[in-house]
Amino acid sequence: MTSLAFDLTGAEVLLPEGLARAPLSFAEGLVVDGPVGRAVDLDGYLVLPGIIDLHGDGFERHLAPRRGAMTDMAEGIVATEAELAANGITTGVLAQFLSWEGGLRGGAHAAGVFAAIRDTRGSLATTLIPQLRFETHMLEEYATLPERLAEWGVNFVVFNDHLPHDRLAEGRRPPSLTGQALKAGRSPEAHLALLQELHARGPEVPAALDALCARLLAQGVRIGSHDDHTAEDRAQWAARGAAIAEFPETETAARAAKADGGGVVLGSPNVVRGGSHKGNASAGALVAMGLCDALASDYHYPSPRRAALALAREMGLEAAWALVSSGPARLLGLADRGELAPGKRVDIVILEAATGRVAGTLAGGRFSYLGGALAGRFLA
Known part of the structure; x- marks a missing residue:
C-alpha cells in the first residue's frame, strides 16, 4: 500500500470541535499533529469525515x-x-x-x-x-x-x-x-x-x-x-x-x-x-x-x-x-473513524464549498476518488 503524507491547508475542516479554517495533516493512513509532507492549498473546499x-x-x-x-x-x-x-x-x-x-x-x-x-x-x-x-x-x-x-x-x-x-x-x-x-x-x-x-x-x-x-x-x-x-x-x-x-x-x-x-x-x-x-x-x-x-x-x-x-x-x-x-x-x-482527530483513519471526503459536490475521497489514506480540478491541486 502506498502511504501518502499531506498537509491540507486553506480549507474549512470539520474537526470534532466544529468547522474551522485549520490545517489537517496525515501520514501512514492516520490523521496526525503538525506538518508532515507537501502542503496542498484547498481554498474553496470543505474537508469532512x-x-x-x-x-x-x-x-x-x-x-x-x-x-x-x-x-x-x-x-x-x-x-x-x-x-x-x-x-x-x-x-x-x-x-x-x-x-x-x-x-x-x-x-x-x-x-x-x-x-x-x-x-x-x-x-x-x-x-x-x-x-x-x-x-x-x-x-x-x-x-x-x-x-x-x-x-x-x-x-x-x-x-x-x-x-x-x-x-x-x-x-x-x-x-x-x-x-x-x-x-x-x-x-x-x-x-x-x-x-x-x-x-x-x-x-x-x-x-x-x-x-x-x-x-x-x-x-x-x-x-x-x-x-x-x-x-x-x-x-x-x-x-x-x-x-x-x-x-x-x-x-x-x-x-x-x-x-x-x-x-x-x-x-x-x-x-x-x-x-x-x-x-x-x-x-x-x-x-x-x-x-x-x-x-x-x-x-x-x-x-x-x-x-x-x-x-x-x-x-x-x-x-x-x-x-x-x-x-x-x-x-x-x-x-x-467517523471524525478527523489525531490517531483516526484518514477517511475524508473533500467537497466543493460552492456546490457541495464531491471533489475527492480518501479511504485509509488512499485516494478512492479524485476529480480533475482537485487533482490539479495535489499533482501541481
Missing part, C-alpha cells in the same frame, strides 16, 4: 444488471466501490437479502455476493461490510444460518418480514405475485403455495427467532430490526438483542428504539425527497425530534451527502454531518 453508509443495496445493479447476463460478481464489487467513492462514502455496508423471493434474493446468489466481497475488499481502499437481510419466516434456514454466516464472513444480520400477511390471511392473491414468481423461477401457483405455507407457520416464528438471535449474539454477530411499526414490534427485537433499528415506519417505533437504547437508522432518500415514498414517517421530522442516530443510503448512494447538507441548513453542519459519520461509526463499533 468520510461518509459511513450503514445500509445500502444500490450495489445490486452492478452485480446483476440483467438476469443471467453477468457472472463475474467481483467486477461488480469493484464498480460498486467506484460509485461509493464518487459519493464520498469511505465505509459501506452492502445489504444482501436471503429471502423466499428467490432469484437475486435467494441463497445461491447471496453466497456469491458474499464471496465476491470477501475476495475483493482487501484490494480496495473503501471498507466494505457485508450485511445479511434475513426474512424471518424462512424457518428451514435457521438451523444452518450461523455456520453459513461464519463461512461467508458476515457479522451483521438485519431481520425483515415482507410477507403480504394481510392478503394471505384474507385468502387473496398478492398483487405482485406473478412478477415475484417469474423472478424466482417458479410458477405463480407454486409461489402462492410457498407464501401460504410460510404465512401459516407464523406462530412458530417468535420462539424460533428468540433461539436464533441468542445463537447469533453468542457468535459475535450484530443484529438489527427493520421496518418496525409499533412500540411492541421494537420491544420484541430489543429483547432479542437487536441493537439497531433500521427505518422504523412510525414515530412511535422510533421513540421506542431510542428508549430501549437502540440506534435508529433512517433513509437519507426520505430526507432528500421530503418524505417517505411509502407513506411512512418523515425522516426529516424524526431527525428534528432527535430520533435518528444515522442516515443510510438505502437504495441511492448520493443521498447521504445531499441529506446531510440539506439538514445542515437547519441544525448546523457539525450535527448534520455526524448522522453520516460519527453516528454510524458508533453504531457499528468502529472507533477508528
